[in-house]
Amino acid sequence: MKAFLFDLNGTMIHDMDYHTSAWQHVLQTELGAQFSWEELKPQMYGKNNEVLMRLFGPEKFSEPEMECLSIIKEARYQEEFLPHLQLLPGLAEFLKQANERGILLAIGSAAIPFNIDFVLDNLHIRHYFQAIVSADDVTLSKPHPETFLKAAEQLGVAPRECLVFEDVPKGAEAAQRAGMQTVILTTTHQVEEFTHLHNVVHFAPDFTDPFMQRLL
Structure with a gap:
């Protein structure tokens, strides 16, 4: 990817x-x-x-x-x-390693810029991301694929070359409709809620999961 x-x-x-x-x-x-x-x-x-x-x-x-x-x-x-603001366990190192390996990074979120800025600036991680697509940048929210397709376009990569990290079925569906595989963080939903989706390659509680290192 x-x-x-x-x-x-x-x-x-x-x-x-x-x-x-x-x-x-x-x-x-x-x-x-x-x-x-x-x-x-x-x-x-x-x-x-x-x-x-x-x-x-x-x-x-x-x-x-x-x-x-x-x-x-x-x-x-x-x-x-x-x-209580902090990244999920393992994510800080994951972002650093992905950046060092030349993997392009983007945020594709239904959050408004006010909340995205709140996270990126308080945690000092804005420099990792080459593209940010917020609620203000799209006409149709997830599960429509517009958010992820715009992020891929801004990065200059094909949808099939993108891997999405999500936590909700609507987001995973948006990735599927965009032609992208997804890794699910099980912070808010159970594994069985994703059984209708065929683009999920892994479920993980956080970024310390050994699977994450295999992606790098």
């Missing part, structure tokens, strides 16, 4: 519970909406406005209202998660 494409949330950092917690807090305090953890967790993918539309329907909020709720939610998320 000439390039590694990384999802961010749940793949590079273990933060999905903090996103769920932030949404739960904001929806309750700002809207008085009582969603249980079990109701919210399956909705934690895609852009923030897509999350709101899945929860409340497409007609509930205007674009400015959704943008306002999104800003409040992201501020809450960053405040709660910052003391």
